[in-house]
Amino acid sequence: MENVTKEVWVFVEQHDGKVADVSLELLSKGRKLADRLNGILKAVVLGYNVKNIAEETFKYGVNSAILIDHPSLEKYRPLPFSRMMNKLVNENKPRIVLFGATVVGRGLAPRVASNTVSGLTADCTELQIKDVTYLKKDYKDLLLQIRPAFGGNIIATIITPDNPVQMATVREGVMEMYEVETPNPISIEEVEYIEDSTDDLIKIVEQYREESKVNLKGAPIIVVGGYGLGTKENFKLIQALADAVGGEVAGSRAAVDAGFVDHDRQVGQTGVTVRPKLIFSIGISGAIQHRAGMQEANKIIAINSDPEAPIFGIAHYGIVGKAEEVIPKFIDLYKNKLK
Template sequence: MENKTREVWVFIEQRNGKPADVSLELLSKGRKLADTLNGVLKSVVLGHNVKNIAEETSKYGADSVLLIDHPELEKYRPLPYSRMMNKLVNEHKPRIVLFGATVIGRGLAPRVASNTVSGLTADCTDLQISDVTYLKKEYQELLLQIRPAFGGNIIATIITPDNPVQMATVREGVMELHELDAPNPVKIEEIPYIPDTTDDLVKIIEQYREESKVNLKGSPIIVAGGYGLGSKDNFKLIHDLAETIGGEVAGSRAAVDAGFVSPDRQIGQTGVTVRPKLIFSIGISGAIQHRAGMQDSNKIIAINPDPEAPIFEIAHYGIVGNAEDVIPNFIELFKHKLK
């Protein structure tokens, strides 16, 4: 089922009149993919009074916008959104559709993939265009959907060779944002909203925001601890070091699962992706899914008693030792030097 269109679409998620960061990051990535395909990048904007968002997407590379603006779409609800997206995708058969791997994107993208019989890969950490030979057949310009798999212990490249539409979700912070210096004027195609009796099956009664005080993405120094710390009590060492050097506390997935640290501080493929000036990785073995969320950090200091731990292979400085010994020494010496 060859797809002749050269359209790359990005679903633009918006809340309260503001586009989600991840959607803009995906536009930057989508621009590159569209260029490789000699194609066009379209943003898909659903909402109410969101023409400004539609216009803004050109700053991140969109050539044109598919806009559905209607009061019924003011807040995301699964059925009106998926119904309209299904219709757009079925009618236009874009080659690629990208969604943020947010609560909204993870509810919407699978429905659209299911309805349009498209391939969908979750939480990709990289997307590329390449010719592929699969089962002795040649495929041109497929989307390589690259993601850690199996609990993050291997890297898998997923393809959608025989279905026309290739879809992927990507987490916030994974793709880099590029604002264009001189964006082209954007072409907006307004599409009418068609109401349906199913729209009100889910009604929003109340929303409350609990803005997280944690800002891992914006923190220049991060101290991350893993399961290797052994206990929540021992994890206090991570807090002590972070406090001493002015960093944010983070954890690996295993540390979060073990209850050492809260889920909003999880770094990795299924957590936050960070690029700080300095990151300490303490008691973290360094599974791929974790490294995917921090390997672009400017300086990595790994502390682990196991000299074979994979984290040392990406670290700039490695200390083979126990956190209980190394951290108190580090804190004491650091305080002394700052005097």
């Protein structure tokens, strides 16, 4: 395609002045993509009294921050945010725009894609830039939007070949966050906020938000239980093992859907991606969506009564047996050895 830009943008989500981790992770990924394109990385910061956030993004390799600072943007509301993002994207046609797959990002990104007629892929687990031949046509430097798809065992690579803007959302923890050694900031571009009659169609009456007490991403040891445990009662074994080894409890999506464990403890493509030094995977078959969220653990111990479970394909240690028998044995032996 002609006349495309080489700009990579990351929408920087912040609440009450605190930047969402996923946005910083995306800045780090965006830096790599921008380097690959020989382009520049821009952070888009919308909020009120958030100039310091625009400056903070430089540490993560941002060249230029686009800042819209206005009281109407103090808290996220869909219309003022999407209206301003639509305008920015339409006027500048960045080549790539990345959003965290948060409640905010999942509401905002589709509106912007819809308005700007851009391709959008949700919950990508990998992003790359490559030359692509699609339907016998050659395309240079397309964004490969890679995600597990459709029930498992399949990885789909999605492209946006014929539209100038390529967009993707990514869950927290999927990309790794790091500060760059030599920041290369160019500027903060302040853009004026334009008020609109639609701004107050949604009014926030009350809001409460608390820092999640769960910190799966930072936990060195995680014990993950799956649907294979069968009952909420059996899931207590997961807690017992986590208590014994000093780990955090987590669940597969099926375990979360069954109500065994809360959603903020879900590991996998649509939950959190973790990289602990040790993970126990218990009663989990190991669908690709789940593995995508935990396969980078240093050591994986899988416990499953089905010797054919795919989880054994990525585990370092495999125990074929029932959780009800293996876990108590493990706990007893471990406690004895510590004495």
